[in-house]
Amino acid sequence: MNEPRALLNLNHLSKTYGSNRVLDNFDLTIFDGEFFTLLGPSGCGKTTVLRMIAGLEDTDTGSIQLDGQDIGQVPAEKRPINTVFQSYALFPHMTVFDNVAFGLRMSGVAKEEIAPRVAEALEMVRLGDFAQRKPAQLSGGQQQRVAIARAVVNRPKLLLLDESLSALDYKLRQQMQIELKRLQRKLGITFVYVTHDQEEALSMSDRVVVMNKGKVQQLGTPREIYEQPANLFVAKFIGEINQLDGEIVAVDGNHEYEVKVEGLQWRLHAEHNFKAGDKVNVLLRPEDVRVEYIDDPHPDQYLVGEVVERNYKGKTLDSLIRLPSGIEVIASEFFDEDDPSFDYSLNQKVAIKWVPGWEVVLPHEV
C-alpha cells in the first residue's frame, strides 16, 4: 500500500453550547480512501464533528481543510461532501429516482447524464427496479440504500454516515455492514462513519477514533484499540474487560515490570513508563482468561477463585469467578462439548491464569 495521503484535516476544533463544551480542541487527520469511524457514547461530540465536516454546523474555533484547502467558510451546499442521515431524510414527495437525481440536478449536471448515473447508483445498491417508487413504499433497509445511493451518486470526495444503521434491526444491520464495506472498497471513496456501537466500528473500519466528552481518547486500527487500549475509558467502552488492581514492585527495564496483583508477583509487559510503587490497573479481556481445575498440575503460578455464576451464551460459556480480594472476574470460554474439564459447578474452587503478555497494564484510575 502506498503512503497514505491526508484528505481531511481538522485543526483545533472547539464548540460550546451554552455552558456545555461539546468539542475541545479537537484534531484529526483522515486519509484518502479509508473507512474511518468516530466512535463514542452519545453526547461525546462525534455527531458534531460530522456536522462540522458537512458544513451543517459552525465551528467556534479551528479550521477544516479538505485536500489542503480551507473549507471552513464554504457553505454545506458547496462542499464536495455528502451525508447519509440517521433517519435517512428522504424526500417523501419524490420518487426514488428523483431523490437520487436531486444532487445532480442541483449541481447542474447535464440532463442526459443524469438518468444513467442514477440508474448506476441504484444498481449499485441493488434497487434498480425501484426507481419509480415513493420512499413510503420501501422497507427500512431499502430506504437506507436509497439514502446511500443519493449520496454516492454525486461522487463526493468524502461520504459521511451518521449512525446510518442504527434504525435497522440486528440482522439487517449485520448485512448492511458487509454491504457498506464492500461498497466503500468498490467506490474508493473515503467514508467517515459515526456510531456508538463498538462492534460495528471494529468490524467495518480501517481506523477508529474513540471519543469522550469532546476529546480524542485513542486513534488507531480496530485491533490496536481492542488489544492496546490507551486508557481505562477506551478499555471499558470497547467490549467487556476485567480490571484488577496492582502495584509496581520492580522495574526490569524495556517495559518489563514486576507487578504485585492479588497477593502474587507477576512479570508483566506495559507500554507506559512506571516506577516502583506506582499503582496500576491490570486489564484482561474475558476471552483471555483461562479457567482450570485446581487439582491439575500447574507449572506456572495462578490465582484461586470461586465460581459464583455460570452463563451459557451459545458460542461461549461465561463464568463469574470471585477472587479472595472480593473482585469478580468474567471468563469467557469457547464452548467445546468434547472437553470434560469444562464442567465446573457453582462454588467450586478453580485456578485462574492468562497467557503472559495478553494483559494490559495502565496507570491506576478510579
Add this chain to the structure above:
Amino acid sequence: MAPIFRWGFMGLVLTLIYIPILVLVVNSFNASKYGIKWGGFTFKWYEKFWNNDGLMTAALNSLTVSIVAASVATVIGTLAAVALHRYQFKGKALLSSMVFVSMLTPEIVMAISLLIVFMALGIKLGFISLVIGHITFCLPFVIVAVYSRLKGFDMKMLEAARDLGASESSIFWKIILPLALPAIASGWLLSFTLSLDDVIVSAFVTGPGYEILPLKVYSMVRVGVSPEVNAISTILLVVSLVLVVISQLLLREDK
C-alpha cells in the same frame, strides 16, 4: 355509556345541528312564499336573486374581497409558517403569541380595533379596509394550517437537501413548497369561506359605497322573511360546504 345510548346521543346532536340547514335549503326551492306549506318545487327565488342587480353587485364584491383577502393571507401566512418552523429569530415567541391571541380575540373586539386603526391611519372605509380586515382574521388560520403540516415532516430533510447542493431558494421551491402545498391550498379555501361568510368585522369596517353579500343578507333578514334570502343562503352554505370538504380531502390525500 351503553353503545346504543352513545350513538343515539351523537345522532340526536348531529341531527339538531343539521336540521336548520336542511330546512333552509329545502325552503329555497319552495314555491310558497312564507315557507309554511310546501307549495311545489321552484327555482324562482334563485332567479329573483340572479335578476336583482343590487344583490349581484354585492355578491361580486364579496367574491372579490374574499379572493384577494384569501390570497394575500395565504402568501403572508405561508411565509410566516415557514419562518416560524425553520428559523430561530428574535421575537419569535412574540410573533407566535400574536398569532395565538389574534385567533382567540373575539371578533367584535377585532372589528372595533380595526375600525379605530383605520381612522387613526386615515384609511378610507371600503374595499381596502374590508380586505385588510379579512386578511387579518384569516392569517392565523393559514399560519396554523401550514405550520402543523410542516411540523409533521422530518426536517433533517432540509439539511439533506443542503448537503446535496440545494440553495436556500431551491429548498423552498423544491422541498418545502411541494410538501406544504396541500396545507396551503386548504388554508386558502378556509380563508376564502371565512371571508365570504364574515359579518361582524365587515359590519364595522365596510364603507357606505361598498356593499357585500353577508351584510346585504343581514339587512334583509332583519326586516322580515324574503324568500330570495333562502336562495342566497343556500348558495353560501353549499359553496362553504364544498370548499371545506375539498380542503379536508386535500389534507388527507397523502397521509
Add this chain to the structure above:
Amino acid sequence: MKSSVGQFRFWAIGLASVWLTLFVFFPNLLVILTSFLTRDPQATVSLPINADSYVRTLDLLYLQVLWDSLRMSLLAMVFCLVVGYPFAMAIVSLPKRWQPVIVFLVILPFWTNSLVRTYAIQFILGNQGIINKALLGLGLIDKPLQLLYTQFAVILGLCYILLPFMVLPLYSALEKLDVRLHHAAKDLGAGPLSRFWHITVPLTSPGIVAGCLMVLLPAMGMFYISDLLGGAKNLLLGNVIKTQFLHTRDWPFGSAFSVILIVLLGFMLWLYFRASRFVSKQGGLNGSDF
C-alpha cells in the same frame, strides 16, 4: 448566497410580524387608549384622558344590560359544556377510524355562514315556524308559543353556533387522556363516577377552560344572534358596542365595553395556562383543533 437566505428570512418573518403588529397588536392598544379619551362630535375622539367611560358603565341601566348579556352568554357556555362534554366522550369511545368523521361533521357547520344559520333558527322558532306548526297540528297548544324574541332563543342560537368550539378542545383533551389511568384507577377500586371526577375532569381541565373561553367570548359579541332571535330587548354586549360605535358614535364608551372583553380574555387565558401547567403539558391551543 448568504444574502438570498437573508432576504427570504427577512420577508418571511417581516411581513407577518408587521401585519400582526399593525393590525392586531397596535389596534388593541388603541382600543384601550380610546376608552380613556373623550367623545368629540367633530373628531370622533379627543383629549382629555379620563375614566369617564368606565364610570358610565356602572350606570344601573348599563349594568343591567351587561348582566343580562353576561348571563345569556354564561348559560350558553354551560349548556354547551353540558352537551359538549358527553358528546366529546362519546366520540373518544368510538373506534379510531370513526372519530375523525364525527369530528368533521361537528366542525363542518363552523365553516358555513353563521348569520345564515341563525336565520334558519329564526325560521324554525317563529310563530309560523316548524315547531309551532307541529305543536298546533298535534293539538298540544291552541295558540303559537312565543319562542322567538326571548332570551331562550338567544341562548339556543348561541349554543347552536358555538357548540363546535366547545367540542373540539374537549375532544383533543380527552383523546390525549391515557386509558391506562382509568384501568389503574379501576384496579385501585374507583367506581365510574369517582374515576370521572378524580381523573377525567382534572386531566381535561385545560380543554374545559379552552372550550369555555372559545364559547363565552364570542358569545358576548355575536350581535346578529340577539338581533335576529332576541328582538330589541335581549341585548348582548356586542349590540351595545355596535350601537356605541356605529350609531351613537361614542367610541370611548364602546371601547370601554370592549376592554371588559379583553380583560375577560386575559383572565381566561391565564386560567387556561394554569390548568395546562397543572396537567404538566406544554401550553398552547393545538392548531390542529381547527
